[in-house]
Amino acid sequence: MGASSPEYRWLWPSALAADPAGPLAARRSTRDWAVDSLCFLLAIAFTAWIVVELLDPASETAKTWGTTPIWLTAVDAVASTIAAIGLWWRRRFLTALAVYSLLLTTFSMASALTQLIVVFTVGVHRRFAVLAGYTALVIAANAVFAVARPEGGLGYWEAFGWGAAINVVAALWAMIIRGRRQLIVTWRDRAERAESEQRLRVAQARVLERTRIAREMHDVLAHRISLLSLHAGALEFRPGAPPEEIAGAAAVVRSSAHQALQDLRVVIGVLRTGQPEDEQTPERPQPTLSALPTLADESRSAGNRVRLQINADPESVPAATGRAAYRIVQEGLTNARKHAHGAAVRVVVDGEPGEGLSIEVRNPMPVTVPARPIPGTGMGLIGLAERALLAGGRLDHGRVDDDFVLTAWLPWPP
Template sequence: MSSPEYRWLWPSALAADPAGPLGARRSTRDWVVDSLCFLLGIGCTVWITVELLDPGSSTTQAWGPVPRWLVIADASAGVIGALGLWWRRRFLALLAVYLVLLTTFSLASAVTVLIVVFTVGVHRRFAVLAGYVAAILAANAVFPLLRPDSGVGYVEAFAWGASTTVMAALWGMLVRGRRQLIVTWRDRAERAEAEQRLRVAQARVLERTRIAREMHDVLAHRISLLSLHAGALEFRPGAPPEEIAGAAAVVRSSAHQALQDLRAVIGVLRTGQPEDEQAPERPQPTLSALPALADESRSAGIRVRLEIAPAPETVPAATGRAAYRIVQEGLTNARKHAPGAAVRVAVGGAAGDGLTIEVRNPMPLTVPARPIPGTGMGLIGLTERAHLAGGRLDHGRVDDDFVLHAWLPWPP
């Protein structure tokens, strides 16, 4: 807590060097407090010295005639103590020991002693303060013997000195406790803000991961359609104009939709955009969108047989979204690795038993000479999506077919 930003709340006297590194500059508050303490100490010393030098003053009448040499010695020692208040943050230990010795005979340094007791109470722990107060009280016990007050007795003089010393110490403890409490509150507030920023950052990372997964699922589906139709145009340059025009229309439509999806994703991923200016997220497709997905694949030349046993509106939205993405990725993989093959999509299940999805297509007879970019990444993403939804996903070869099988929870 000795960093500069906490210095005004928690003075670094708790460390070995109370004022921080040598040559450290005082803050504005330090200048004001140190100046006030110095003026109080030197002012009290000068006032008491003038009173003791005046034979008719009330102070001289109370304490009796004081030798001039003792008044001058008392004033000189008091001035040194008051000057030491200016560097009390740096040399507090030396100043405190000096004033203990001075308290045994000095009357002019009374206010300076109280300021140092208060400073020890603020800057040091209770054990150090208690020891120092005990030393001051011992010095106060000697003072009435060396310089008795003609107006009061020994006990009353000692009681006055002891009470003012204890009051200064308690005041210092009160200020120290308040500063500790303020630092504790600030530390808790900063930790809470840091934890909140960390939670926000984690939420952003999770949301962007989800968006990236959605982008892969959507764009992979669109681009696979583009690749399929572009390949048909490449290998059938002599096809009838109607077929070429139809394929070109599908390519244009798929490219347009892919660009729209990509623009939406990039818009969400932009940093620095205020939340209230972001466009609302479009509704995500569920089981009710599977027929349109199958029709889109059929328009690309894929033979798709779709079987949906449960009514789409009865399936929970989160489960339906996960099922849609699984089917979409299964159809994309079939177009990539088994073009022209018949694909069977079966969705079944009931509330309480869970929802099952199976995408089956024959294994390809030939292996492409060059590996398809991104192969296997979609299945990894689907496996993670199924696990996050509380389900499971398996894929592999069964007899002569490639089967993608998933199970998702469906609460009763």
């Protein structure tokens, strides 16, 4: 329900503000049924008891308050009964019930308990400003009641003080209940917000992880497929090669295709469905600097002349830095096979703890464009630059004299 609902139209315009502690539900809960029934029964019982006491001249109430005219007792009984019945709908029609009870307070004795329940309800379901204003009006009505129906044995100020104190106690009790409800609502909102933020963080982590896997897919598959293309091309253009060479090239094609399919199956499976954290299989070890000689041998078998020089201890390089360095060298060799097939490629990896790890991949610029160039996405170097940036390093590439040079620097903490 919004702030413009009828139950929010209170004694003055400022009371129309939304109240997070006391929105009135369209349907009552089991607790609401129990509380409303108890309030209704107590108010009816109190009204009946006071009316019976006033009608009996020998009762203590009649002796204390003096003889009450029959007509006033009848009016009090009827009006207080209506107010007690109205408690059943006190949440939905609180404004009308509060105004009606306020008028009864000026002369009615039988509606005293009903009035306290109304004050308590206002305190629970309305803002403090509304409660304070209404309590002040009830105290003013009590001042009128103390004059209209003085209590025997008590002075005016004493009778007025007792009535005001009881209403203030009811208002304070309602404020405590309201504050507790607001605190519970705040805790619930915070818990729901924290849960929503946690779900968002999990979703973001999954997206980042899938993006990382997509980059890995590009790096791995581009390397595998470039080998496939080169060896398949050799088979196509040299049909009369010796059987040993044909068998070797076919073995490389079969092995590379098998590995590429395995990598692709894993990547596509993760990107399509994703696995819950408790069902994930252990991730395969990612290659680092120690795998560079194997990578260079694969490129040599594809026809490139690779000279690899590693001036750093691969075992002492941090795992994250080693993985990033491996992918950079892998992409550099893949580009060399695509654009300068058969050219000499020089790879230098150098670095020390505290100074960082430097990588250089250099190959001559191609003189002619291959008749059937290996297709690519054109995003390899962009992905490498992003990978180096995420690792805290940098990557540059371009033409230097007659060579194409790919250089990178990655941090290596001391």
